[in-house]
Amino acid sequence: MNPLQQAHTPPARDSVARDGATRAPRLEVRGLGVELGGVDVLSGVSLAVDAGRWLTVLGPNGAGKSTFLRAVAGVVAARGGVWSDGEELHRLGRRARARRVALVPQEPTFPPSMTVGSYALLGRTAHLGILGRERRGDLAVVEGVLVRLGLRDLADRPVAALSGGERQRVAIARALVQDASLLLLDEPTSSLDVGHQLEVLELVDELRRERGLTVVAAMHDLTLAAQFADEVALLESGRLVMAGTPEEVLTERTLSRYYRANVRVVRDGDLLLVVPDRRAGPTS
Ligand SMILES: Nc1ncnc2c1ncn2[C@@H]1O[C@H](COP(=O)(O)OP(=O)(O)O)[C@@H](O)[C@H]1O
Numbered sequence: 001m002n003p004l005q006q007a008h009t010p011p012a013r014d015s016v017a018r019d020g021a022t023r024a025p026r027l028e029v030r031g032l033g034v035e036l037g038g039v040d041v042l043s044g045v046s047l048a049v050d051a052g053r054w055l056t057v058l059g060p061n062g063a064g065k066s067t068f069l070r071a072v073a074g075v076v077a078a079r080g081g082v083w084s085d086g087e088e089l090h091r092l093g094r095r096a097r098a099r100r101v102a103l104v105p106q107e108p109t110f111p112p113s114m115t116v117g118s119y120a121l122l123g124r125t126a127h128l129g130i131l132g133r134e135r136r137g138d139l140a141v142v143e144g145v146l147v148r149l150g151l152r153d154l155a156d157r158p159v160a161a162l163s164g165g166e167r168q169r170v171a172i173a174r175a176l177v178q179d180a181s182l183l184l185l186d187e188p189t190s191s192l193d194v195g196h197q198l199e200v201l202e203l204v205d206e207l208r209r210e211r212g213l214t215v216v217a218a219m220h221d222l223t224l225a226a227q228f229a230d231e232v233a234l235l236e237s238g239r240l241v242m243a244g245t246p247e248e249v250l251t252e253r254t255l256s257r258y259y260r261a262n263v264r265v266v267r268d269g270d271l272l273l274v275v276p277d278r279r280a281g282p283t284s
């Protein structure tokens with residue numbers, strides 16, 4: 001589904017899936033708005049993403065990307081509505097919501113001296129019994145995710161003693177352990193070197209295909225965004241200014257305008273490379 005089309009059409013609760021059955025989008029937001037400190041930092045954002053798709057949220061610093069993800073996850077109060085598979089997320093209790101949507105924040109806080117295994121187990125909180133005790137099944141889920149993310153051997157290490165790339169994977173592990181169908185990632189690669197950037201994004205993409213997850217990721221690297229997104233939404237000053245495929249949104253004209261930077265968009269086969277270009281001098 002093209003998020004831009006959705007943004008300008010009235011709410012459609014159901015779309016027709018390939019098998020002919022009607023199915024609501026995995027994520028649909030309507031008129032999402034957030035006020036912080038008396039200022040509207042997000043206004044009137046409407047879009048939809050189908051199950052199993054990857055939407056990348058772009059926009060310059062301060063555009064409202066983190067606020068958007070936080071509003072979808074329900075960790076900041078918001079106007080408007082958020083639906084997942086036809087259910088209004090913000091009407092669900094904390095536990096029910098956590099079973100549908102998981103957020104990996106831009107800068108996760110790790111309790112001092114907590115081990116990788118214990119931290120990942122926190123992701124099971126919404127699944128635990130009334131006494132809050134984990135069952136064998138919960139530990140098996142944690143084990144499975146740690147193995148899948150190559151963290152099994154680090155399970156007993158304090159998170160604080162890991163490298164940036166390992167910590168990023170631990171944060172993703174906690175979200176995956178939550179077993180939600182909508183995964184929100186806030187700049188998942190911003191602190192990683194190029195090898196680890198690709199590794200983390202490939203991993204998320206594999207999990208998306210394996211588990212049918214819907215991924216919504218705020219990203220800064222436009223070349224990586226182009227390679228991993230089915231759809232791109234561009235925010236500026238808290239508003240959705242453009243949405244569509246990477247080819248539609250990542251143009252020199254659009255990027256120069258909204259990022260106020262001279263960029264070249266170069267094609268190499270099916271690769272779309274977005275490169276800063278200092279030769280034209282500063283934009284006005
Ligand atoms: N607690 C807050 N109080 C007031 N303004 C805030 C607060 N948190 C964020 N903002 C502002 O909201 C805007 C959007 O921030 P953010 O969502 O973090 O942008 P992005 O993730 O795109 O860089 C920014 O202008 C930021 O200064």
Ligand SMILES: [Mg+2]
Pocket residue numbers: 065066067106186218
């Ligand atoms: Mg941010």
